[in-house]
Amino acid sequence: MTDEPAIVFDGVSKHFGPEVRALDEVSLKVHPGEVVVLLGLSGSGKSTLLRHVDGLQRPTGGSVTVLGTDVGKARGGELRRLRRRIGFVFQQFHLIGSLTVLENVCAGALGRLRGPRLGLFTYPKAVRLEALGHLERVGLLDRAFQRADTLSGGQQQRVAVARALMQRPEILLADEPVASLDPESSAQVMALIREVGAEQKLTVLCSLHQVDLALSWGDRVVGLRGGQAVLDTPVAGLDRDAAMGLYAKVAAAPLPVPAAVG
Numbered sequence: 001m002t003d004e005p006a007i008v009f010d011g012v013s014k015h016f017g018p019e020v021r022a023l024d025e026v027s028l029k030v031h032p033g034e035v036v037v038l039l040g041l042s043g044s045g046k047s048t049l050l051r052h053v054d055g056l057q058r059p060t061g062g063s064v065t066v067l068g069t070d071v072g073k074a075r076g077g078e079l080r081r082l083r084r085r086i087g088f089v090f091q092q093f094h095l096i097g098s099l100t101v102l103e104n105v106c107a108g109a110l111g112r113l114r115g116p117r118l119g120l121f122t123y124p125k126a127v128r129l130e131a132l133g134h135l136e137r138v139g140l141l142d143r144a145f146q147r148a149d150t151l152s153g154g155q156q157q158r159v160a161v162a163r164a165l166m167q168r169p170e171i172l173l174a175d176e177p178v179a180s181l182d183p184e185s186s187a188q189v190m191a192l193i194r195e196v197g198a199e200q201k202l203t204v205l206c207s208l209h210q211v212d213l214a215l216s217w218g219d220r221v222v223g224l225r226g227g228q229a230v231l232d233t234p235v236a237g238l239d240r241d242a243a244m245g246l247y248a249k250v251a252a253a254p255l256p257v258p259a260a261v262g
């Protein structure tokens, strides 16, 4: 790991109108190669936080700096260049079901190719070979020419990971990537994210609902409650009850004080 953080949230707030504080002065640093899991109740701000990393949303207050770019101020080409360096995996996979698995993975390279591509053979051979390599990595090489919508949920999410890798990202964001999967597929997908993260030296920021998965696969847990970071601690030594406290409807006892940003 280098000392320069990959992601810096400095007092970030995001308000939607006068009522909703989706993020409330969140400060957070994520270092290259770290695997950070965001935990918190539905509505606590996890997706909003992730969407600030690649500029899908901009802060109302504070600043977000990602790979040296001030995301809130970046526009046009600068924002596009930053987004190419960030892969995003979603709960609902976002594959194109009518296309083959391989074509879906190739689509991950679109950001670095000129013009649209219609059909597998409009992608350069090198891209197709790279995509096949990623499919092999996620254990789905034998499904390359199958329609994406014929795969199970767990398989589709592994394809989505392969597609994200086609971007050759430095950061991988995952927004509840296993929320719609059974426990076995969830563990497979989390293992895959963890392993490819280590292989490709990715910085990983992943929201989850399952405390046990967070404790198994994260280096560090950041807990959100009402848009505030109320827990920030390495997984090693994290008390499961403290993590579970994030899911109490009312905060019963003070959670561990977030680690100082630094």
Ligand SMILES: Nc1ncnc2c1ncn2[C@@H]1O[C@H](COP(=O)(O)OP(=O)(O)OP(=O)(O)O)[C@@H](O)[C@H]1O
Pocket (backbone or CB within 6 Å): 016, 020, 021, 022, 040, 041, 042, 043, 044, 045, 046, 047, 048, 049
């Ligand atoms: N575009 C929006 N307009 C208005 N309110 C929003 C918008 N996006 C999010 N919110 C609100 O911000 C708060 C945080 O939402 P967010 O989706 O970040 O939570 P979350 O922790 O990801 O929830 P979940 O686990 O259900 O995905 C919620 O109160 C939500 O209703």
